[in-house]
Amino acid sequence: MVPVIALVGRPNVGKSTLFNRLTKTRDALVAEIAGLTRDRKYGEGKVGEYPFIVIDTGGISGQEEGIDEAMASQSFQAIKEADIVFFMVDVGAGITAGDRMIADYLRRSGKSAYLIANKIDGKNPDVVLAEFFELGMGEAIPIAAAHNRGITTLVDYVMEKLHPKVEPEEETGYLPDEAERAIEHEQLNIKGTKIAVVGRPNVGKSTLINRFLGEDRVVVYDEAGTTRDSIYIPYERHGQDYTLIDTAGIRRRKNITEAAEKFSIIKTLQAIQDCHVCILVLDARQGIVEQDLHMLSFVLNSGRALVIAINKWDGMDADDKQRVKDEIDRRFGFLTFAEMHFISALHGTGVGHLYDSVDQAYASAMAKWQTNMLTRILEDAVGSHQPPVVRGRRPKLRYAHQGGSNPPIIVVHGNLANDLPEDYRRYLANTFRRVLEIKGTPIRFEFRQGENPFADKTKEVKHSSRRRAEAVERTANVRKNKIEKARKQLKKTYQKPKG
Template identity: 65%
Template structure:
């Protein structure tokens, strides 16, 4: 098995910085703000051919209140899951009561723990050794995560021959290839405005409290990838931060969260768009849906917090959804309660259908037959007295399905006729939950840049005709 290493410590000691350094990524949001990380963030890392999993966690201070209590619970859960724990302390600040509390917990859990003194710059190593020796976790390993100093000696201690990395063998003594934790199967991004219930829905779909849930807008900051299986079918859920109007985003941290949420949309196969039933559809929802359609992702709309509403309110919400979401008629609409679980199980059926439609494969012969039938029923319009000719069609890509139509004068095909073709292909191929793109390709005229050279006889004839034309024109003017 691949060793799992958890990074724990007080807030703002450099856990996310070390996470990004080890995974050679920028998956964890880093800023000079205490308590920035809230959910467990898993990442794959490699050192000297050895693969391992790093878990970034929220800070533990010992005096948590409100949302910090849930964050600390996530960190303690990561400690239980890990094979080894890197306990980070701040070398510049020194030992604190919170450090002693965390060290006491780690000693009780009997975990393979390494004491890491971060922010080595400007600190004396001898003073670091004396400062943290009373924690009872051995000699601290001094590093500077921001600059990459002493990272290799730290990994040598953790993953070396005396560390937690070990090679498992089968019955014949052959080494077993490690299983890597990464995105698998259908990638499902859960997006929406802040505080509409995205993290609650993720936990309900997983059947466990995997991400932090709190009645506060902006609880989720990182984009969390969670691979799992349901009925032997692989999925990866992506929990994202809520996206507010641009004018209401002031903090740099929230800007990074929004960027990661939009990147998750492009990385996903299917997007579950969560709407608050009590607030209805607002302009920001429409902007987000527009981004999903531009990215070409399959879509499922989930109207959350449906429980507790009376019938008149439900009827009004349904009418508003039908009116404002007319441009997403291809997407399935579900009315759910993520808190109580009603209607959540039905989301998987729509997700599977949308993913299957987005990744569909159709032979060129079948595509051309559908195009010919559509043209026979409703021909393209005339352009400059000539009929637009659409000759054949083929599939040019998937997620979303791209239908490439070849013909003449295709630049003049009106948007209304393109919508007619999209609806025809959707109906015949039974595609649901995914947008369709129709692209046109026309053949170039081989004689466009070629001019015929006139013979002497043709030149003289042209001159005689021009002279006759001028004489006739002059006679008409004289008669007037």
């Protein structure tokens, strides 16, 4: 399960600063959607191999008069969505009525909460943290988010609680996250290609899901309660196993009303993390809006394979269709790897072709390649187009191997590999994509270069060379003096006496 961390506290205690530190971005506004998530910001972070989702909130003041109720309600909603709560306080301001109210709410909620004392820089922790024991939240963890102090210790501490290291001989029943997920999926009969149907509200996700399953089909498994709080629906088509991940919480068509279709950022993020292929559904009649771009950014950042379905294509006249196509070309022109389909989920037009793209994207995302094959492709690419000279030297790319799947990762080794310009990296990516016939999924490259064992000994080498040169010069001078002395002696010996 990808854990969700909510940052709560009074306004101006440093929640947004900590949010940016955890997501390693500047003003990391991943999604800000009017109404539903107006004052909640969602971002993704990672510690080692463990990802997590962060929610930033506007703040809770605790004042009965003048309180922004909408902002406070968003904070309380974030607490409900979260697995872990970071309750932030300002050590400079001390304990306020708002802090007491939030602490009381968290104790009653039963959530796993950590008290974070921010703005600790320049202060004695032993002195300023003592008063916060009064909140009954345990010992406060001191940080200075603005100066990035204590952040790593904080996150490592929390991740250790979530993912404890268990010795092999200990019989604890603990399973790593991947193994636990595999057992869960086996119990739920989840197998085959996992497809997440994502998109903003009312674009036709539920209609498309029911079109996939068939009007009268009995759903094999359609109950909530998995660790990811999404609906996993295994089914079979033409002998091929699939599992739909329904982020909208849809059951069967007869139980669906338009008002019941809810949008959840958390469900969507977790579904994207867990799927093999995302189908991003757009509304052709409304065109591309900001929410569509936010959803697309989630998918691209996760590296998942992508198929785009432009829904509600039926009934549009030729001019409107051309307008939509022009807008897609303008705003999605960079998505050269993703297949796009114009469909009508309601009438089934074009839906069958989605499977072809899903199967193709899945095959590319999960493909395995031998090192010798990837190295040959690299050698051919370099032979056709040499890397440009960098600081007077031309990079030498030695070999390539696969570093992972979903998305495919190609690792390239060589001298000055990290210094390759962006256009040459794109050239390599396009070459590998063309030769390997990778379609429907992004491809990521990692460039690694061998460490120079003398890189940190430059001064030592210079000093050593200088000493050797000085020694040679001294020896030469001694020799020169000896030769000169011998010459004078010979001249004196053979010089004829006068008279």
